[in-house]
Amino acid sequence: MFRKGIVMTDESVVVIGAGIAGLTSAALLAHEGVPVTLLESHSQVGGCAGTFRRGSYLFDVGATQVAGLEIGGIHQRLFRHLSLELPVATILDPACVIDLADGMEPIALWHNKKKWEIERKRQFPGSEPFWTICKLLHESNWKFSVRDPVIPTRNFWDLVKLIQAFRLDNIPSGLFIQSSVVDLLKLTGCYTDKRLIKFLDLQLRLYSQTIASRTSALYGATVLQMAQEPHGLWHLDGSMQVLSDLLRRSFCTNGGQLLLRHKVVGLKVASDQGWKISVSSPNGLQELLANDVVFTLPPQSLLELISDNSCLPSEYVQCLRELPKPSGALVFYAAIARSDLPDNCPNHLQINVKDPGSLFISVSRDGDGRAPLGEATLIASIFTQTSFWCSLDKTSYVQQKEIILEKIVQALYKHMGISYTAWIHKELATPRSFVKWTGRPNGIVGGLAQYPERFGLFGLASRTPVRGLWLCGDSIYPGEGTAGVSHSALIASRQLMANRGLSLNLSS
Numbered sequence: 001m002f003r004k005g006i007v008m009t010d011e012s013v014v015v016i017g018a019g020i021a022g023l024t025s026a027a028l029l030a031h032e033g034v035p036v037t038l039l040e041s042h043s044q045v046g047g048c049a050g051t052f053r054r055g056s057y058l059f060d061v062g063a064t065q066v067a068g069l070e071i072g073g074i075h076q077r078l079f080r081h082l083s084l085e086l087p088v089a090t091i092l093d094p095a096c097v098i099d100l101a102d103g104m105e106p107i108a109l110w111h112n113k114k115k116w117e118i119e120r121k122r123q124f125p126g127s128e129p130f131w132t133i134c135k136l137l138h139e140s141n142w143k144f145s146v147r148d149p150v151i152p153t154r155n156f157w158d159l160v161k162l163i164q165a166f167r168l169d170n171i172p173s174g175l176f177i178q179s180s181v182v183d184l185l186k187l188t189g190c191y192t193d194k195r196l197i198k199f200l201d202l203q204l205r206l207y208s209q210t211i212a213s214r215t216s217a218l219y220g221a222t223v224l225q226m227a228q229e230p231h232g233l234w235h236l237d238g239s240m241q242v243l244s245d246l247l248r249r250s251f252c253t254n255g256g257q258l259l260l261r262h263k264v265v266g267l268k269v270a271s272d273q274g275w276k277i278s279v280s281s282p283n284g285l286q287e288l289l290a291n292d293v294v295f296t297l298p299p300q301s302l303l304e305l306i307s308d309n310s311c312l313p314s315e316y317v318q319c320l321r322e323l324p325k326p327s328g329a330l331v332f333y334a335a336i337a338r339s340d341l342p343d344n345c346p347n348h349l350q351i352n353v354k355d356p357g358s359l360f361i362s363v364s365r366d367g368d369g370r371a372p373l374g375e376a377t378l379i380a381s382i383f384t385q386t387s388f389w390c391s392l393d394k395t396s397y398v399q400q401k402e403i404i405l406e407k408i409v410q411a412l413y414k415h416m417g418i419s420y421t422a423w424i425h426k427e428l429a430t431p432r433s434f435v436k437w438t439g440r441p442n443g444i445v446g447g448l449a450q451y452p453e454r455f456g457l458f459g460l461a462s463r464t465p466v467r468g469l470w471l472c473g474d475s476i477y478p479g480e481g482t483a484g485v486s487h488s489a490l491i492a493s494r495q496l497m498a499n500r501g502l503s504l505n506l507s508s
C-alpha cells in the first residue's frame with residue numbers, strides 16, 4: 001500500500017543511512033538550522049560502528065578502535081562544533097601487537113613516539129629512511145587536512161577550498177600524489193626488507209583494503225602513523241555505540257527527525273528538481289520529497305536505488321559500474337573468561353594466519369561495559385570475497401560457516417593458546433550477515449581500495465553530477481573508519497550548504 005506522501009519544504013534534506021557518516025552529516029546540517037530527516041533501515045543507529053547484544057555481552061559490530069579523538073582530530077573538532085562532550089575513551093598503547101607468525105617477536109605499535117622508534121629499529125633494522133619519509137608525508141598531509149580542503153574537486157568552489165588549504169609545507173604531499181608505499185620503500189632503499197613488507201602488507205590491508213604495492217603513499221604514510229602521539233587510536237568506554245548515540249542526541253536536540261526502520265527503496269528526480277524518496281517502513285510504503293539527498297550507503301547501491309538511471313550522466317553510471325570490488329568480512333564474536341586469555345593480552349592483535357586468513361583481534365577491557373567483570377569479549381575479523389558467500393545455498397552456507405569458525409578457534413589456540421573449551425559464547429558473521437545488518441550490497445565493507453590512481457583527487461567525489469545529490473561514507477575521500485567517514489560527511493555537508501549560499505566551517 002502506498003501511503004500519502006510526506007511533503008517537505010524546499011529547504012529540506014534527507015540523509016540516507018544512520019551510520020557514522022549519515023549521523024555526522026545530519027547532525028552538522030541540523031546544527032545549521034536545516035530541516036533534516038535521517039532515514040535508517042535498521043532499528044538502531046551506528047551501522048558498521050554499531051553494537052549488538054547477546055545475553056550479558058555487548059559486541060561491536062565492526063569498528064573497535066577510534067581515531068581522531070585527539071585535539072585537532074576530526075571527531076574532537078566535530079564534537080566541539082556540536083557542543084558535545086567527547087566520549088570517555090582510553091588511548092591504546094600499544095594500539096596493536098602484530099604477530100607475523102615467523103618465529104620472531106611480535107611488533108608492538110606503541111603510542112609513545114620514542115618507544116615506537118626503538119621498537120621499529122629493533123624489528124626492522126635499517127628502515128629509518130622509510131619511516132622518515134612517511135613522517136614527512138604524514139605531517140604534510142595532516143597540516144593540509146586540518147585546513148579542510150575539498151577533495152576531489154568538481155567545481156570552482158571546491159577548487160577554491162582546495163587552493164585555500166594549500167601551503168608551501170604541503171609540497172611533499174604534492175610530489176608523491178601518484179606514488180605507492182612500495183615506491184617509498186624503493187626510494188629509501190628498504191625494498192629488500194621482506195619482513196618489513198610483510199608487516200606493511202598486513203597493517204595496510206586493514207585500512208586501505210590492499211597491500212603496500214597498491215596502497216597510495218599519501219594514504220599509507222598517514223595510516224601507518226595514526227597510532228602515535230600526537231594522534232592515537234582509542235578504546236571507547238561502554239561500546240562503539242556511544243559515538244553514534246552522541247551524534248544522534250545532537251541531531252535530535254537540534255530538531256532533526258530520525259526515522260528508524262525506514263528503508264529507502266527508490267530514488268527519483270522530482271519534476272521540480274528536488275528528490276522523491278520511496279521508503280518502506282512499518283507503516284507501509286511512503287514517499288518523501290526533499291531538496292537535497294545525502295547518500296551514505298556504498299555508492300554501488302545508487303544504481304539499484306535510482307532505477308531510472310537516465311537522470312545520471314552515462315559516464316557517471318559507467319564510473320559507478322567500474323568501481324573496484326571491495327572485500328567483505330568474516331567476523332568471529334566470542335566471550336571468554338579473562339583467566340583463559342594469555343597473560344598481558346593486548347586489546348588489539350593482528351596475526352598472520354594463512355588459512356582462513358590474517359586475523360584482526362579486539363579484546364574488551366575488564367569493566368569497559370562489554371562483558372561482566374572477569375570476562376571479555378573477543379572479536380576476530382578476516383577479509384573475504386563476498387561473491388563466494390553470497391552464492392552458497394543454505395546447506396553449504398551453514399557448513400562453510402562451521403568450517404571457518406572451527407579454523408578460527410584452531411588459530412586462536414595455536415597463536416594465543418586459548419583452549420577449545422574456553423569459549424563461553426561464539427558465533428560467526430559473514431557478508432550475508434552484513435547485508436542483513438547494514439544493507440551494504442553483498443556485504444561489502446570498508447570502502448574502496450586506496451590505490452594511488454583512486455586516492456584523493458582521483459577518487460569518487462562527494463559532489464555528484466546530479467543536482468542535490470551528495471555522497472559520503474567509506475567509499476568517499478578520505479576513506480574508511482569512523483574518522484574517515486566523518487571527514488567525508490563534513491565535506492559533503494559544506495558543499496551542500498555552499499550550494500545554498502551558506503557556509504559551514506569548523507574551527508581547526
Ligand SMILES: Cc1cc2nc3c(=O)[nH]c(=O)nc-3n(C[C@H](O)[C@H](O)[C@H](O)COP(=O)(O)OP(=O)(O)OC[C@H]3O[C@@H](n4cnc5c(N)ncnc54)[C@H](O)[C@@H]3O)c2cc1C
Pocket residue numbers: 016017018019020021022039040041042045046047048049061062063064065066067262263264265296297329331381437438439440445446472473474479480481482483485
Ligand atoms: C569488521 C570491521 C571492522 C572495522 N574496524 C574498524 C575500526 O576498528 N576502526 C574504524 O574506525 N573503523 C573500522 N571499520 C570501518 C568502519 O566501521 C566503517 O568504515 C564505518 O563505520 C562506515 O560508516 P558509514 O556511515 O560510511 O557506513 P555504514 O556504517 O555502513 O552505515 C550505513 C547505514 O545505512 C543504513 N542503510 C543501509 N541501506 C539502507 C537503506 N536502503 N535505507 C536506509 N538506511 C540504510 C545501514 O543500516 C547503516 O546504518 C571496520 C569495519 C568492519 C566491517
